[in-house]
Ligand SMILES: Nc1nc2c(ncn2[C@@H]2O[C@H](COP(=O)(O)OP(=O)(O)OP(=O)(O)O)[C@@H](O)[C@H]2O)c(=O)[nH]1
Ligand SMILES: [Mg+2]
């Protein structure tokens with residue numbers, strides 16, 4: 001296998017030679033194809049090996065966004081024998097998908113994937129379908145520097161999904177919106193066409209929308225674990241727990257990863273809550289107290305609906321979970337935390353370069 005198979009080209013070769021010139025170490029280029037905890041897996045064309053990030057890079061890197069992520073092109077030192085390689089530099093990125101980390105420090109960005117040509121926003125045409133969520137995800141996709149596309153999975157559940165496709169198209173003028181099914185194979189050629197040979201796509205979407213099922217279907221084998229969604233709420237179970245780049249038989253490259261919910265809310269949190277939990281907010285309007293927490297206040301319409309069985313308890317617990325996330329994130333973006341972040345951004349370099357394409361979500 002050659003590095004070109006993974007998208008290597010003259011521009012990257014140029015960046016790489018700059019690194020080699022400034023380094024006394026014997027370095028080889030490679031692409032990060034998998035990330036799990038502290039270790040990354042690097043594909044060098046000749047071999048696939050685990051690599052550790054060099055301490056120097058860890059210390060120099062101002063903020064987590066400069067550290068290697070899936071899709072990154074890197075310079076590594078091969079181990080003498082089997083063992084792990086040492087990752088010494090991340091080459092400048094063409095595009096990078098970043099989102100604010102929920103559990104992280106100082107509201108720093110969390111890297112999802114780098115050097116993408118297309119971001120595939122995946123949404124299921126089942127109970128999971130939510131056009132507003134797709135709209136918010138589009139903002140994140142555009143900010144990466146790669147082109148977005150929308151995949152509406154599970155079209156086999158509909159006799160005619162035209163109206164849903166049109167609804168999404170209206171939110172995203174000029175963005176390809178494909179209705180497809182990994183079960184029947186409908187729309188798969190159009191999906192492949194989004195990633196011609198050597199081009200990289202990343203799947204982004206909630207747990208259970210069928211990301212890994214799609215990768216398996218495109219690979220032509222059941223390589224990834226998939227899992228049925230819970231019937232009550234069409235929510236998946238975070239079956240996939242790490243991010244990985246796959247070379248597909250037709251030559252395209254595709255990154256699968258965990259569902260997005262664990263990465264926190266995206267987009268305008270307030271709006272997300274309002275849209276998603278309109279029923280609960282409407283009930284809350286009828287609570288006796290304006291600041292009702294729906295725990296044990298008298299005259300609480302939310303608890304009344306729970307008791308009457310008209311509001312499913314898991315819906316309320318989802319709502320409460322989102323509110324806690326939101327409260328956490330607003331602490332993360334306090335003015336002090338933002339000042340700290342700006343300081344970090346000013347000094348952003350990776351092995352001496354400005355990372356010019358590092359885009360951040362607008363808050
Ligand atoms: N009807 C229908 N179901 C599908 C289709 N694609 C996937 N599913 C089902 O959806 C469920 C979830 O699929 P996964 O591929 O595990 O979903 P995922 O997006 O990878 O989920 P996480 O790994 O948790 O993020 C499984 O039961 C799949 O069989 C499809 O085209 N049609
Ligand atoms: Mg999965």
Ligand SMILES: [Zn+2]
Nearest residue numbers: 287292294300
């Ligand atoms: Zn209440």
